Amino acid sequence: METLSLVYYSPTGTTQKIVREIGQNTGLKLIAENNLAENNFNLQTETxxxxxxxxxxxxxxxxxxLAALENLKKLKSNQSPVVIVVVYGNRDFDDALLELKQITSDCGFKVVAGAVFIGEHSYSTDEKPVAKDRPDAKDLETCKNFAKKITSKLKRNKNLNKLSEVVIPGNFPYKERNQLPVTLYPETNNAICNQCGTCVDVCPTNAITIEDTVITxxxxxxxxxxxxxYCPHEARIFxxxxINTIQNRLYQNFSTRKEPVFFM
Known part of the structure; x- marks a missing residue:
């Protein structure tokens, strides 16, 4: 291996932090990086x-x-190696890593390793923290160890075609998607909102616009x-x-620290 490409979907920067930490510890030259949650990504589909x-x-x-899958499926490879990573909020990753393995395999990649890491849950609050401030220093050190295992495996196995299939846990058919009602989006506290537009800029699905007020x-x-x-005035709230019931359940049942897991 000579070069490295990073592809991720990271609206809040959590997955980005983990993928970057793994990548920079492989020792390979970074030639492309795309965050599919941003509007200006320039995805090179051939590897x-x-x-x-x-x-x-x-x-x-x-x-x-779902917002990431349409662009992710545009990637094409002729059995070049891929490392797949999912990041979950300390509850469970369920079928997500298996789903990512199937998608990347369908795109023509050879899956050489997989991992699950933990990031702060989207619904975590200071009062009811769930994986607060993760990935932390211990997680980033684990990223380095994972990168070392990847590079060691690639050096030992020059012929990727002879590698056995990486076994990834999960179920197929995948679990059904739990779609919340469309009325449960974050709201805006207009008393402190100054319509700076930060929420518009960071929304990965262009769900937010500003007219007389902030509209979602x-x-x-x-x-x-x-x-x-990212709201600088803490004007976006649940x-x-x-949502409060979900936050309570997460805090009560999934506050105990979980650790990353590798699949080599």
């Missing part, structure tokens, strides 16, 4: 056989985010909470009782 690709996606309810299209919102995280 060369001497280049390693790392693909990372967050887990939404045990599945991959609930059919486009994926509840990634980028607008909540005030819905259904």
């Amino acid at each position: 060369s056989n001497n280049s390693l690709t790392i693909i990372g996606l967050p887990v939404y309810g045990g599945r991959l985010p 299209n609930g059919e486009l919102c994926t509840w990634c909470c980028a607008c909540v995280k 005030s819905n009782s259904t």
Whole structure:
């Protein structure tokens, strides 16, 4: 391997941080990086056989985010190596990594390793934290160890065609997507909102517009909470009782720290 490409979907920067940390510790030359959650990505759909690709996606309810899949499926490879990574909010990754393996295999990649990492849950709050501030220093050190295992495996196995298939846990058919009602998007506290437009800029699905007030299209919102995280005035909030119930359940049942897992 000579070069490295990174592809990820990261509205809040969590998956980006993990994928970048893995990538920069492979020792390979970075030639392309695309965040599919941004509007200005320039995805090169063809990959060369001497280049390693790392693909990372967050887990939404045990599945991959639909907003990322259309562009992800444009990638084409002739059995070049890929490392697949999913990031979940300390509940469970369910079928997401298996789903990512199937998509990348269908695109022509050879899956040489997979991993699941933990990031702060989108619904985490200071009062009810779930994987607060993760990935942390320990997680980033684990990223380095994972990168070393990847490079060691690639050096030992020059002929990728002879590698056995990486076994990834999960179920098929995949679990059904749990779609929340379109009315449960983050709201805007107009008393402190100054219509700076940050929420518009960070929304990966263009669900937010500003006219006289901030308007959210609930059919486009994926509840990634980028607008909540990045609002400089903390004007984007969840005030819905259904979301509050979910936050309580997550805090009560999934606050115990979980650790990353590798599949080589």
